[in-house]
Amino acid sequence: MSPRPNIDHIRRPQILAAAAEVIAERGIAATRVADVAGRAGTSTSAVLYWFGSKEELLAEALMWEDDLFYADVTERLAEGYSPAERLALLIEAASLGGGWTLWMELWSRALRDPQAAEARENGDLRWREAIAEVVRDGCESGDFEEVDPDQVALTLSALLDGLAVQVTLGDSEVTAARMNQIGRTMAERLVSCQVPESPSRWLAPA
Amino acid sequence: MSAEQTRARILEAACELISEEGIDEVRIARVATRARVSTSLVHHYFSTREELLTGALMLSFDLAAEERFGSDAGRVRLDGSTHAEALALAIEQCLPDLGANEHEWVLWVELWLRAARDPELRPVSAQLYERYRGWLLSVMEAGVEAGEFRTDYPERVADLAVGLFDGLGLRVLLRDPGMDTHRARQVIAAALAPELGVQTRELMPAATPPEPTATR
Numbered sequence: 344m345s346p347r348p349n350i351d352h353i354r355r356p357q358i359l360a361a362a363a364e365v366i367a368e369r370g371i372a373a374t375r376v377a378d379v380a381g382r383a384g385t386s387t388s389a390v391l392y393w394f395g396s397k398e399e400l401l402a403e404a405l406m407w408e409d410d411l412f413y414a415d416v417t418e419r420l421a422e423g424y425s426p427a428e429r430l431a432l433l434i435e436a437a438s439l440g441g442g443w444t445l446w447m448e449l450w451s452r453a454l455r456d457p458q459a460a461e462a463r464e465n466g467d468l469r470w471r472e473a474i475a476e477v478v479r480d481g482c483e484s485g486d487f488e489e490v491d492p493d494q495v496a497l498t499l500s501a502l503l504d505g506l507a508v509q510v511t512l513g514d515s516e517v518t519a520a521r522m523n524q525i526g527r528t529m530a531e532r533l534v535s536c537q538v539p540e541s542p543s544r545w546l547a548p549a
Numbered sequence: 550m551s552a553e554q555t556r557a558r559i560l561e562a563a564c565e566l567i568s569e570e571g572i573d574e575v576r577i578a579r580v581a582t583r584a585r586v587s588t589s590l591v592h593h594y595f596s597t598r599e600e601l602l603t604g605a606l607m608l609s610f611d612l613a614a615e616e617r618f619g620s621d622a623g624r625v626r627l628d629g630s631t632h633a634e635a636l637a638l639a640i641e642q643c644l645p646d647l648g649a650n651e652h653e654w655v656l657w658v659e660l661w662l663r664a665a666r667d668p669e670l671r672p673v674s675a676q677l678y679e680r681y682r683g684w685l686l687s688v689m690e691a692g693v694e695a696g697e698f699r700t701d702y703p704e705r706v707a708d709l710a711v712g713l714f715d716g717l718g719l720r721v722l723l724r725d726p727g728m729d730t731h732r733a734r735q736v737i738a739a740a741l742a743p744e745l746g747v748q749t750r751e752l753m754p755a756a757t758p759p760e761p762t763a764t765r
Contacts, residue, residue: 372573447662505716
């Protein structure tokens, strides 16, 4: 292997961003490594240096997008909101989430590939834990009724996944705003506490 | 074999391959081999691969919808049964029953992926979802009319139900260690019952084991 210029590490996020875009547009089967390299403005060999295969590229691109999502959400959750407001923020973030197409790619692959199934399960656990943590805080502070946080997270995360399908497919009835509203209504029932509009108010009430 | 039969056989073969290998892996030559016809005959009926795949998905869902949705809510409601029992049956029919309708569910997930990437397929998915929600709405409204369900927002409850079916059904299909069909039914029953002013157990099938206390 030829010596690698030491600025290559800078390219890794660019490659991941490009991979996330190209895979979401075309699907992993129709994506060539050269397409990702072209989008990232780098060479095929640079992509292959970081990622051995397309499967690896998909998994890493998904994780990269997921990390961005959590970094963004965590930053906003740190701003001293009540548990109910934080729950509203999570639901709103999921409703607006742009990464759902890659998740669908992973769901489809998880039907046939154990590694993809494991990646899907880990991503799901991470999301459920993010919800459960807020619910736990709400129970401790007395804002929420005593409930099982894991149970609430399970129901809410499954509902949001399901609604996200229709939102991603551009359904005219189940829009991001509608998903946000249904998610909040469900959350209110689950924790017996009023869940307000998200403090960031990106989504107008449906 | 008539032209109609040949076409149906090709579509059936395409459905099988989509379900087994994923929609992206399906090639016309393989569909031809599976259907035991020539590649040129497949091209005679379907000018492009896209057309063949869309046709296969539509056929599959038409058959499933025919069986599941029938004409109206009356179809799920057996003589003498309550509307809660009808809804319990609808919940059962919508979730993957591993082995029986698993194939149909795999195609459903493949449709999501396909339509997410290809805007041309979205009118198809929109139509399928409209029919799905409409069918559930008719189950809810029939219960409201009979005074058995109490909700001012039957559309919202129907949307909630479809969201839960897709999200939980996916986990059942993927054999998530935390979720099986029975558990999914409990979660759905517990979520829908308060919306409709009924008891959770009324939305569960008869003779169901007691709810487990552990959650994971």
